[in-house]
Amino acid sequence: MSKKTFAALPIFAFLAYWTWACLLCALITRDPRLLKIGFVSLPVPLACALGLRRIFSEEEA
Amino acid sequence: MDAALPAEEKNVSLAIGIFMAAVIAASTVLHHLFPQVLSVPPNDGVNFSGYLQMFLLDLVPIGIGAVCFYHALGKYGRYGAMMFLGGSFFFTGLAENVWVLLGRYHLISAFSSQLKDVSGTYYFTRGFFWWGEIPAVICLSWFFIAYACVHIADVLLPRLSIWVKAALGGFLALSLDLWLDPVQVHPYWQSWKWISNESIKLFSIPLSNFAGWFLVIGLFAVAFDRLPRITARWGVRKGSGLFFLLLIALKAAVLTLLMVYGVIAMKYVVPPVNFTLWGV
Numbered sequence: 001m002s003k004k005t006f007a008a009l010p011i012f013a014f015l016a017y018w019t020w021a022c023l024l025c026a027l028i029t030r031d032p033r034l035l036k037i038g039f040v041s042l043p044v045p046l047a048c049a050l051g052l053r054r055i056f057s058e059e060e061a
Numbered sequence: 062m063d064a065a066l067p068a069e070e071k072n073v074s075l076a077i078g079i080f081m082a083a084v085i086a087a088s089t090v091l092h093h094l095f096p097q098v099l100s101v102p103p104n105d106g107v108n109f110s111g112y113l114q115m116f117l118l119d120l121v122p123i124g125i126g127a128v129c130f131y132h133a134l135g136k137y138g139r140y141g142a143m144m145f146l147g148g149s150f151f152f153t154g155l156a157e158n159v160w161v162l163l164g165r166y167h168l169i170s171a172f173s174s175q176l177k178d179v180s181g182t183y184y185f186t187r188g189f190f191w192w193g194e195i196p197a198v199i200c201l202s203w204f205f206i207a208y209a210c211v212h213i214a215d216v217l218l219p220r221l222s223i224w225v226k227a228a229l230g231g232f233l234a235l236s237l238d239l240w241l242d243p244v245q246v247h248p249y250w251q252s253w254k255w256i257s258n259e260s261i262k263l264f265s266i267p268l269s270n271f272a273g274w275f276l277v278i279g280l281f282a283v284a285f286d287r288l289p290r291i292t293a294r295w296g297v298r299k300g301s302g303l304f305f306l307l308l309i310a311l312k313a314a315v316l317t318l319l320m321v322y323g324v325i326a327m328k329y330v331v332p333p334v335n336f337t338l339w340g341v
Contacts, residue, residue: 022244
């Protein structure tokens with residue numbers, strides 16, 4: 001495993017938890033209102049994406 | 062002295078592991094086999110509350126926690142990883158147990174007569190492994206949420222102080238829970254149940270819950286950042302003990318702060334308000 005992939009592990013883990021406990025669990029309820037309020041949690045995937053971008057762009061440099 | 066440090070670190074790590082395993086084993090037996098001891102509410106009508114279903118659902122956070130623990134082992138070594146795991150488990154587990162049991166036994170009013178009308182706090186329904194009256198995977202989730210949030214803050218703001226990183230980590234955890242809580246208390250899941258009549262709610266969840274998420278993650282990040290300095294000054298064994306005492310002090314401070322907020326809110330926010338969107 002590369003150093004950068006290793007550095008990204010907690011971010012992947014956090015994103016996986018958000019995807020399971022928030023997104024998938026909201027979908028499973030079939031309650032559209034829960035999906036609508038999902039926007040309040042957008043900082044999570046946004047921060048994860050920025051973190052992954054920083055980690056992997058540094059690898060290319 | 063230097064040669065003794067790894068041995069001490071090993072002993073402290075082992076002690077934390079044994080303590081966690083013992084508490085989880087005892088709590089799990091107590092919760093499932095002797096529910097009357099801690100007045101465990103029945104799980105009537107709660108989906109996926111069979112033993113096999115609860116065990117399988119527990120595997121999701123256990124897997125995610127294992128990934129973060131593996132990373133912590135590589136980044137901090139065995140002692141640092143165990144202190145993060147044990148510290149976050151202990152800090153959040155103690156905090157949540159206090160809240161759950163204060164509500165269950167109607168002890169909130171002991172803090173102030175202003176809180177005499179508080180109906181309770183909350184409790185968890187589903188979980189195979191337990192830590193007191195908290196599912197062990199909830200404590201494990203606190204571990205990897207704290208770990209990942211602080212790590213992301215560290216990646217995004219590497220040159221800023223721990224206070225800024227802790228604030229960003231707390232904000233990310235808060236942002237997660239803004240969606241997590243309404244989803245998990247939905248009648249389909251009922252992973253935990255709020256029985257609080259707190260004055261201010263957001264998405265039908267007490268506002269103090271969100272404040273708690275921010276404070277718990279942020280303060281733990283700051284406390285863990287202080288650990289190397291504490292052990293450098295006091296030694297590994299004594300420093301580890303002081304670290305856990307620091308966590309208890311922070312827990313007491315958060316509890317006091319939220320109680321004061323509760324007293325003020327109950328007195329001045331009448332009638333109670335609930336900020337909802339689309340009825341959630």
